[in-house]
Amino acid sequence: MQRCVSLGLLSFGLMLASSLFVHASLAIAPQSLVKTEQASAVYYVDTQGNRHAFPDEQVFFSWYQDFSAVTIISQSQMAALPLRANIVYRPGTYWIKIQSLPKVYAVGQGGEIRWIESEQVAQQLSGTYQWQSRVRDVPDTFFLNYHVGEAITTENVSQGYNGLVYTNGGDPWMVWNGEKHLLTAAAITANALRSDLRIWTDTITPTRAIGQVMTGHVDEVVDAAQLFAPVVDHAPVAGEQIPLEQGEISLISSLIPEGYGSFVFQDPSINPTIPMTVYTYRPAGLPQDAPILFVIHGASRAVEGYRSSWVPYAEQYGFVLLLPHFPADVYTSGYQYPYGNIYTSSRMALPENYWYATMFDAIFDQVIATSNSTEQLYDLFGFSGGGQLVHRAIFAKPYAKVRRVIAASSGWYLWPDYGQTYPAGFGEAFFDHDRLAQSFSVPMQVIVGSEDTDPNAENLSKSAAAKLQGSQRVERATNFYNAARQFAMDNGLLFNWTFQVVPGVAHSNYQMAPAAAQLLYGE
DSSP states (O other): OOOOOOGGSSGGGOOOOOGGGGEEOSSSTTTTEEEESSOOEEEOOOOTTTEEOSSHHHHHHOOOOOOOOOOEEHHHHHHHHHOOOOOOOOTTOOOEEEOOOOOOEEOOOEEEEEEEOHHHHHHHHSSSSTTTEEEEEEOHHHHHHHHEOBBBTTTTTTGGGGTTTEEETTTTEETTTTEEEEEEEHHHTTTOOOOOTEEHHHHHHHOBBBOBBBSSOOHHHTTTOOOOOOOOOOOOOOOOOOOOOOOOBBBSSSSSSHHHEEEOOOOOOOSSSSSSSEEEEEOOOOOOOOOOOEEEETTTOOHHHHHHHHHHHHHHHOEEEEEEOOTTTTTTTTGGTTTTTTTOOSOOOOGGSHHHHHHHHHHHHHHTTOOOOOOOOOEEETTTHHHHHHHHHHOOOSSSEEEEEEEESSSSSSSTTTTTTTBBBSSSSSSSHHHHHHHHHSSSSEEETTTTTOOTTTSSSOSHHHHOOOOSSHHHHHHHHHHHHOOOOOOOTOOOOEEEEETOSSSSSHHHHHHHHHHHOOO
């Protein structure tokens, strides 16, 4: 579930009448707050059109005084806004700690936190012996929204830190982007630098280069997403232009632990009645830009066995594994599993928000929102029944957040033929020219093992439509790929798919995994 501010849980809950909110009929403005009529969650919209959740009300109120700026938008407008990383405490407002670690951290720009080494340092930074009132507890899961920078010690406390506001000779200044800036009264008002929230000190004068005077509104100062914040605090010497050193930052996630793990995904607009358990594996020490791979199991539903088969290659190539589980006692029909939940078994079309391609996107969004990952797309691998699901998903929703796809060892395929109804063929006008143009442009590899040739295999479809595609999996894969390529050629469509018969591999995810990992991540 997405973690965000729930208005009903805040102390203001009973006071938030609908008159407090503005209804949106125009485009959503950047740096705005939005919610839907149906839900209480409030999100921040950044300058790139993404939305960010507030982990709790304390984080929200470090940026905003009340909810008067919240705009109500439609559910479709909200769904169109990609979900990105959580909002963190505003720089210079509060310090944070977690119960499992006896350390207090100052919060700087971009979610950087710096350990305050001692009470003496805390007193110098805050200008008071009562600095404890500025400390807020952060749950361990949300602590991972931050990244740890250099400690603030007696040796460097005179530099202050990004976000610190202080007075010098009665004039207010702020440390920002590694420099110190004089603040006019207009700048304090325009950038909501409220004295009741900020740690104002007069006991130190940071030894920083002097930057430009802030005279009014500064976008990056009020940007709750902090898109352009420096990765680490850096104090340039006056008169010098020293580039910010940005070393490799390790991937951290509050949802996916290092090693083996799992979490439950449920969204009322996507899978309201059936929670989805997602099995995970994350190698230690991955970088922020480590790839994220969905592995979709076959009809055996042996998700943990699939994960075990892929773990060595996640370690070898350095990627995160996500394995959604479709248990047989819940996902009982083909329409609920390898056919992508696009239609019901009675041939009724389902809304796009129920499709599994949409669910994969939403799971990916939740992973990104609860980590510091910089990934914007994911990779998708499906074996056997999972191969059926992923290639049908790409036909239905080619604009999903997918970088590349492998459909491996499918039992049968969505044939490029309007004379057959779904799931055998296109049938309906739903698969129009523009949608198919996108589908064939997605980098997809159709692969099958050279030994996967048993026409009587237990889980091989024996339907009349499937038999038209070939007698066994190698034949069906070969015929499907050739038919798809010919269809694209006949209709003037870019064809970005490839085909491979993998030598020595039977119908086995364990045998196929090393070849698929090499295709995806090998040099």
